[in-house]
Amino acid sequence: MGEAMTWLQAVILGLVQGLTEFLPISSSGHLRIVSEIFFGSDAGASFTAVTQLGTELAVLIYFARDIVRIITAWFRGVFNAEHRVDLDYRMGWYVIIGTIPVGILGFFFKDQIRTGARNLWLIATMLIVFALVIAAAEYYGRKTRPIESLTARDGIIMGSAQALALIPGVSRSGGTISAGLFLGLTREAAARYSFLLAIPAVLASGLFSLPDAFEPAGEGLNASGPQLLVATVIAFAVGYAAIAWLLRFVVDHSMYWFVGYRIALGVVVLALLATGVVSAT
Structure with a gap:
């Protein structure tokens, strides 16, 4: 059985979750890195998934009007063919079909995600490798298509990219935006669909992991119910601010800022691992 989590650790990890969930830098990777470097233990995949409920609530509130409009349009279009040309109706389907890949892979590879995929060698490597993918997307992407041009094919491709985020270090938003x-797509269009696409996947992951979070079975740092609640509330508040900031940032700034940060962090973690300062597992 792992050691008990302290309140300071719960607060710090809640802040990390909120700051990194929506930025293309991997929240699960950051939680794993911060836990190991500063606390000498892994907070665990369940803690990560449950605190994501806080950032999930931030998405639900930030995009509440969009969500209500999309759901309403989807039901209207399902029962009335005349409304099926509506972008919101199509967006409802794009979110549904885009969620299928991560749902299937998450179900079948749950155990691997909780154990081997949290190895710091893998996380640091993926931070660097996927930074190059993001850089290539920024360089080669035309960035001319508005969100109104989204198609079912786009939904399937971006949904498949979201599934890559099951590997810590990749980043959900980094995969879908790239x-x-x-x-x-324009950066803003890609980011907006990325956030909407994350809603069902993150909600399902957090709710599914909720029972395991209270019985981590030796995953590492064991959080109590109140600590989980506080960390989740902090993640919500910081996550809401992060969404608003990123949507404004991508309008006028490139993704190269995140590329540089990911590479620098990956190199630092690899150096710490190579010198034995931190443990990979």
């Missing part, structure tokens, strides 16, 4: 840029 795929969107490769498809010619």
Whole structure:
């Protein structure tokens, strides 16, 4: 059985979750790195998934009007063919089909995600490798297509890219936004669909992991119920601010800022691992 989590650790990890969930730098990777470097133990995949409920609530509130409009349009279009040309109706389907890949892979590879995929060698490597993918998307992407041009094909491709985020170090938003840029979407359009696409996947992951979070079975740092709650509330508040900031940032700034940060962090973690300062598992 792992050691008990302290309140300071719960607060710090909640802040890390909120700051990194929506930026293309991997929240699960950051939680794993911060836990190991500063606390000498892994907070665990369940803690990560449950605190994601806080950032998930931030998405639900930030995009509440969009979500209500999309759901309403989807039901209207399902029962009335005249409404099926509506972008919101199509967006409802794009979110549904885009969620299928991560749902299937998450179900079948749950155990691997909780154990081997949290190895710091893998996380640091993926931070660097996927930084190059993001850089290529920024460089080669035309960035001319608005969100109104989104198609079912785009939804499937970006949904498949989201599934890569099951590997810590990749980043959910990094995967979907990069795929969107490769498809010619503007940064803002890719980011907005990325956030909407994350809603069902993150909600399902957090709710599914909720029982395990209270019985981590030796995953590492064991959080109590109140600590989980506080960390989740902090993640919500910081995550809400992060969404608003990123949507404004991508309008006028490139993804190269995140590329540089990912590479620098990956190199630092690899150096710490190579010198034995931190443990990979």
